[in-house]
Amino acid sequence: MPQTSNVSTEHEPGKPIARRASAFRAILRYARPHAWTFAAITLCSLLGISADLLQPYLVKIAIDDHLAAGRSDAGFLIGISLVYFALAVVSLAFTYIQNNLLQYAGQSVVARIRKDLFNHISRLSMSFFDRFHIGSLVTNVSSDTETISQFFTQVLLSIIRDGMMLVLIIYFMFKLDPMLAWCAVLILPVVGVIAISFRSYLRRTYQQARSRLSRLIAFTAENLAGMFLIQAFRQEKEQIRRFDEQNRDYLAANIRQVRSNVLFNRTFDILGNTALALIVWLGGKAVLDDTIQFGVLYAFISYIRQFFQPINQITSQWNTLQSTTVSMERIWRILSTEPDVRDPRPENTAALQPEDVKGQIDFEHVSFGYIPNVPVITHLNLHIAPGQMLGVVGTTGAGKSTLISLLNRFYDVTEGCIRVDDRDIRSIPQEILHRIVGLIQQEPFLFSGSIIDNVRLFRQDISRERVIEACRFVGAHTMIERLSAGYDTLLSERGSGLSAGERQLISFARIVVFAPKILILDEATANLDSHTEQLVQQALQSVSAGRTTIVIAHRLSTVMHADRIIAMKDGQIVEQGTHETLMALNGYYADLYRHAKEASSTG
Numbered sequence: 089m090p091q092t093s094n095v096s097t098e099h100e101p102g103k104p105i106a107r108r109a110s111a112f113r114a115i116l117r118y119a120r121p122h123a124w125t126f127a128a129i130t131l132c133s134l135l136g137i138s139a140d141l142l143q144p145y146l147v148k149i150a151i152d153d154h155l156a157a158g159r160s161d162a163g164f165l166i167g168i169s170l171v172y173f174a175l176a177v178v179s180l181a182f183t184y185i186q187n188n189l190l191q192y193a194g195q196s197v198v199a200r201i202r203k204d205l206f207n208h209i210s211r212l213s214m215s216f217f218d219r220f221h222i223g224s225l226v227t228n229v230s231s232d233t234e235t236i237s238q239f240f241t242q243v244l245l246s247i248i249r250d251g252m253m254l255v256l257i258i259y260f261m262f263k264l265d266p267m268l269a270w271c272a273v274l275i276l277p278v279v280g281v282i283a284i285s286f287r288s289y290l291r292r293t294y295q296q297a298r299s300r301l302s303r304l305i306a307f308t309a310e311n312l313a314g315m316f317l318i319q320a321f322r323q324e325k326e327q328i329r330r331f332d333e334q335n336r337d338y339l340a341a342n343i344r345q346v347r348s349n350v351l352f353n354r355t356f357d358i359l360g361n362t363a364l365a366l367i368v369w370l371g372g373k374a375v376l377d378d379t380i381q382f383g384v385l386y387a388f389i390s391y392i393r394q395f396f397q398p399i400n401q402i403t404s405q406w407n408t409l410q411s412t413t414v415s416m417e418r419i420w421r422i423l424s425t426e427p428d429v430r431d432p433r434p435e436n437t438a439a440l441q442p443e444d445v446k447g448q449i450d451f452e453h454v455s456f457g458y459i460p461n462v463p464v465i466t467h468l469n470l471h472i473a474p475g476q477m478l479g480v481v482g483t484t485g486a487g488k489s490t491l492i493s494l495l496n497r498f499y500d501v502t503e504g505c506i507r508v509d510d511r512d513i514r515s516i517p518q519e520i521l522h523r524i525v526g527l528i529q530q531e532p533f534l535f536s537g538s539i540i541d542n543v544r545l546f547r548q549d550i551s552r553e554r555v556i557e558a559c560r561f562v563g564a565h566t567m568i569e570r571l572s573a574g575y576d577t578l579l580s581e582r583g584s585g586l587s588a589g590e591r592q593l594i595s596f597a598r599i600v601v602f603a604p605k606i607l608i609l610d611e612a613t614a615n616l617d618s619h620t621e622q623l624v625q626q627a628l629q630s631v632s633a634g635r636t637t638i639v640i641a642h643r644l645s646t647v648m649h650a651d652r653i654i655a656m657k658d659g660q661i662v663e664q665g666t667h668e669t670l671m672a673l674n675g676y677y678a679d680l681y682r683h684a685k686e687a688s689s690t691g
């Protein structure tokens with residue numbers, strides 16, 4: 089089957105470490121164009137840290153070589169103070185430059201990832217959207233990219249800056265006193281063991297919190313979209329109960345995550361303080377025994393304080409690193425998903441321009457199923473002549489919409505082929521195919537924006553005059569003129585300020601502007617009252633002239649006047665002909681017609 093998944097699902101077995109590593113490498117490649125900036129950040133960090141770490145050493149020189157030695161060289165002390173001040177300024181300047189560069193590079197990298205992610209999702213096939221929750225995708229585009237941003241702006245800085253700081257502190261400590269330095273450094277393996285043993289637990293708690301948040305977002309989005317239905321069926325209480333349950337789950341997971349983070353960080357604080365106490369005791373004893381000078385102990389205590397700062401930083405960034413690897417993996421899972429429906433290779437591409445298309449459609453032995461081994465369409469043959477209007481009827485689940493999805497190449501056929509003007513649609517680039525085939529759905533989708541932009545789908549090369557002309561053509565002009573700001577009226581999300589018929593007329597105008605040679609209406613008049621349906625029917629007459637038109641309808645009155653009607657059942661065409669010939673057959677279509685009539689007279 090063509091729709092076998094290329095996407096790993098949440099529960100996919102496999103090699104998580106290898107998968108995580110390849111996701112990490114792939115995301116890191118986004119930093120490549122900024123390699124020089126990252127090199128400059130490293131240099132600035134090195135200079136800033138060196139300036140920081142030289143300060144205790146200067147104090148040591150002042151104490152041991154001058155104050156303790158009883159020299160009264162005020163000029164020298166002033167000199168040391170000035171150098172100390174200059175070092176502080178140098179450290180500040182380089183830290184400032186380094187932070188600015190890092191924010192610039194990090195945010196640019198993430199903006200690029202976000203752009204690629206959105207572009208990629210837009211190109212993915214419908215089968216991908218069948219498998220992925222919209223809520224999860226929203227989380228991927230918004231919060232996962234934000235977590236990756238933290239990696240580039242915090243974690244990477246910590247690895248560069250704190251890593252170098254740790255090495256330099258160890259260098260200075262050994263230079264001052266190897267015995268005390270060994271005591272400090274021996275603590276490092278303990279730190280390592282604690283970090284590793286916490287690692288998998290922290291990752292698990294983080295993953296749990298994330299997946300519960302995704303679930304909560306998906307639930308909220310779905311409920312907001314279906315609020316009409318929830319209220320109509322008085323399901324508010326049940327939905328609130330389910331929301332509460334998921335909200336509590338998320339809260340519990342979040343608290344678990346925060347608790348384990350705090351435990352992790354406090355363990356490090358205790359470790360740091362223990363080391364400090366040890367050094368004060370050992371170092372103090374050594375000063376009393378006169379084996380080291382007081383200035384050395386002072387500098388050593390300063391370094392040991394700073395020693396735990398980078399370790400603490402790196403380990404606390406460890407948590408962010410955990411979240412980042414999860415986010416990188418989730419984003420990479422999407423970025424590495426290949427669309428099931430692909431454009432043809434250049435050598436297989438049919439030379440077909442939308443304006444030259446006549447509009448002939450052929451389905452040849454077409455079979456298809458959404459799920460492997462569950463066929464929805466089987467060995468279907470259908471010829472539609474250019475300019476013909478074809479009505480498609482059938483009971484629910486018969487496969488009518490699937491037929492349309494296949495013609496649009498939202499999915500690829502499993503067997504057989506579909507041709508437009510004798511060209512296999514798999515040889516037509518999708519961009520061209522979608523200019524040839526226009527689709528009007530039962531619930532036309534309108535974006536937040538003006539009416540003008542909704543008709544021309546934000547394409548600035550389509551003039552306002554052309555939009556107005558199209559609206560006049562479908563009979564929407566008077567209705568639009570009556571709106572508060574006419575064509576510039578801003579529609580709220582999904583056009584909720586307009587009636588179903590008005591939204592439908594706007595989508596007809598869209599078709600006129602984009603002028604596809606083949607027009608598909610999927611139950612486009614199902615939601616309309618009879619007066620609005622009449623308006624839309626008139627618009628349909630005007631719009632379908634000169635176009636091959638396929639009309640899927642539950643209301644058989646919509647397709648009665650079609651040139652030909654096909655009646656579908658279980659993914660096959662069981663009858664076809666004009667309304668009159670099908671009625672004369674007194675078979676499946678006639679049955680549907682009678683049922684529809686009875687339903688409308690009792691309704």
Ligand SMILES: Nc1ncnc2c1ncn2[C@@H]1O[C@H](COP(=O)(O)OP(=O)(O)OP(=O)(O)O)[C@@H](O)[C@H]1O
Nearest residue numbers: 218458459464482483484485486487488489490491
């Ligand atoms: N995205 C999908 N994933 C899995 N199965 C699907 C999907 N879309 C449709 N189906 C199944 O395919 C079959 C045909 O569905 P289709 O939507 O084509 O029927 P239809 O004739 O248009 O029905 P209706 O008149 O109710 O819209 C149904 O059994 C349906 O459950």
